[in-house]
Amino acid sequence: MASRQLEKIYEPQAVEARWGQYWLDQGYFHADADAQGQPYAIVIPPPNVTGSLHIGHALNTTIQDILIRWHRMQGRNTLWLPGTDHAGIATQNVVERQLMAEQTSREQLGRDAFIERVWTWKRQSGDTILEQLKRLGASCDWSRLRFTMDDGLSRAVRDVFVRLHQDGLLYRGERLINWCPRCLTALSDIEVEHESVQGKLYHIRYPLSDKPRDGLVVATTRPETLFGDTAVAVHPEDPRHNRHIGRSLRLPLTGRTIPIVGDAILVNREFGTGAVKITPAHDFNDFEAGERHHLPRLSILTHRGLLNADALREADVEPGLRDTLANLPPTSARPLVAEELQRRDLLTQVDEYPMALGKCYRCKTVVEPFLSPQWFVHVQPLADPAIAAVEQGHIRIVPEGWTNNYLGWMRGLKDWCISRQIWWGHRIPAWYCTTCTPEARAILDGAGSGSIPTQATPIVSHTTPRICPTCQQARFVQDPDVIDTWFSSALWPFSTLGWPDNTKAFQTWYPTSTLVTGLDILFFWVARMIMLGLKFTHTPPFRDVYIHALVRDAEGRKMSKSKGNVIDPLTKMSQYGTDALRFTLASMASPGRDIRLSEDRIAGYRNFANKIWNAARFILMHAGGQTPAATPPADRPFADQWILSRLSHVTDTVNGCLRDYRFDQAAGHLYHFVWHEYCDWYLELIKPSLQEGDTVAARSTRATMLHTFERLQRLLHPFMPFLTEEIWQALPHQGDSIVRQPFPEAVPAWENADAERTFAIIEQCVTTIRTGRALLEYGPSTVLTILVTANDADDIARLHDARHHIAHLGRGAVSVLAQDAWPTDRVLHLVVGRVTVGITIDGEVDLKKALARIHKQTQAKQQDAAHLERRLSSPDFAAKASPEVIQESKDRLALLTAELSLFSRSNRQLQNMVS
């Protein structure tokens, strides 16, 4: 491509659109399972089809793309597999809201029509986030796009379900589960978010049946559930209460009596009154206590979470109260029940009490523990190998700190409720014979699976069974429930590669290399992928799990639409450029920490992009038709030797950082190198040479400049793909795109300590001269008379070689002097390490500033020197510190002493001049 005239300011929009399309058209991201190279694969954490790109996606995607582009450039056979998740509850909610706006509902539509409606919606809107990922530059193999409800993936889901069932790891049972009364479905334990709220602890007196004046006082946060009580428990060794065990109590507000049982597990003698009401159908602890004592379970709520009139009758609630309470939500019933108890003098005490409230993670409705028949995965046999895989290092979690989090969670894992009473999702591949299970016929009329007793035997298979093995009939209904979305996500690393078929892609890229994800789905997703991956492929699904931070706003709050503190990545990409946003996110991706994103930071990296852009303009302007030839470094001018050395070092550093997943450090080193070494010093050093015309040195410098800059684009490319492609294409280059150019490796032959040492001296001199210029208030156009010298002959020789650089950058006439030739008059002597700089004072100058400055520095250095002397004179230090440390301290003290003597000389002279 011919080099274009580059604008003064980098304009990202057109550039991004052009190259983004070019990459796709050229198929650069397509991965071939038969290609050469060691495989490297990442499967994307599939965003919800309902999703729109938020800043968390942007971070997640940027990190994956950096890894992918880096490995692709290194010649690995690299696959980044994209896709989306059907997100059962979330998606169903979105479409249901649409229906509500149309004054209809999914029930009115019917199941098949509703599902068709969701598919229509998915076809229309489901690609939004994919387009947004493309805009971010995500170099996915879009030809391998997958969706969790694709035919292939659905087959994998059925296959896994059937095999788990065959292996006895699935069961259906009536248990207490978390129920969302708005979504009308069961949720798994982790789909409940706990929130701390201020509640009340009610103390209620339950009279003894035979001695109504006596009784037990129970403490509860939910008095309205007392209608579901089927016992009261006390601690068997509690002397206050244990004599009552075996007797019975009158359940207030009802005509029932309930037994007093002894239970050491449920009851904490220290808490409350030492007596606990047991409500097996509405509390997880009570459910287990109920199991232990074979208590009946009395569910008093409807599936919409309201007090159930029929159940209240069954619970023998007093008729008047029954009518008042029926169909009330628990929160409304609670004060009414308390009031009624108060009226009867049964409410003995009410305390303020903080309690945890469980909410649905999709709609934030308060969830209810609810009794219903559900499908469960027996997780322990799956969890054990998943624990071992991490413990034994087959899977590495980065940063390491999260490992214990993972292990702790896995060890305490309870069975996983995987049935959902919604319609959008993978339908459970279980069928009931309508002859053997007459209740199953109700499903045909739209009833839920709850109508089928748990004793019924489902037939689990890939397809509708042909004949019932028990009764030889052939009429079946399928279980109406669908499987938890996270179940299909758990198969993602292998189902997307064609499993259960042994495809070429599966053979090549499975197990995948790295999984990049946020902490928020470590349990939802990562843990389950490991469990099911190990179970079905006998291999961990990935080698490394990189867990990145959560992006928060500048105040550290979680971003959410309701708080209005969302930083929209799409807006920022338009405003500052995609590369600037990517570089920002990479820079802030420090391990184990949340990211507080502030817009200033993005603007800063936009400026960085512009800096690179202008360096490119400069370089192209001065390229002079030169090509980036590779003459031996030793033959090149000093500045070229130096920048080659620095480039090799930074290349090495960046590769190391990327290997360690330290994107923040890699970005930091690149930023510093580009701006403060390449632009501030190298380009400035070579400017005079570029003016020279067609000399040998100038040609060499042009070649080096182009060579290093081209290499730098490749180094930057994983972080800033668009900008670097645009520049690379404008530079002399070979190949069609930077995307498939090799990623730079360090070149040890370029590393040159001698050149770096010379540079350090130049830098010191120039900085010192500029400081002196500012102190003496000589304007930039004043040409100074500069004297330099050094402590040893070697450094004096370097000064001699470099004097034209010092003269150019310091804007002055430079004389390199021997130390004994150093003048004493009308010279400002300035800070130095190994070198001494003097600026000849010419004409009338205000020296007060300079004197004040020298005075201040003198004091600081005297303190340092005193500190060092104290340390060096300590016998313990001499005896115990390492020789290197001792030597270093001695060297530093010697330098300080030299500087201080200079300072004092300077001081005296300047004082004399002032007076």
Next chain:
RNA sequence: GGGCGAUUAGCUCAGUGGGAGAGCGCUUCCCUCACACGGAAGAGGCCACUGGUUCGAUACCAGUAUCGCCCACCA
């Protein structure tokens, strides 16, 4: 209640057993022929507190305080 993490410049954050760092912001000078989204020079910090280990601690250990996150059925 358990676990984890944080506390360093005005702000956002790196960092290390021996001389306190970056970006942004701030001050001064400069529109010097790549870049004012720029250049140069600066100001600014008892590295949360208290003990301990050490010749030496911002760093390692313990405790305290504050903040945050995750997990948790104590009614």
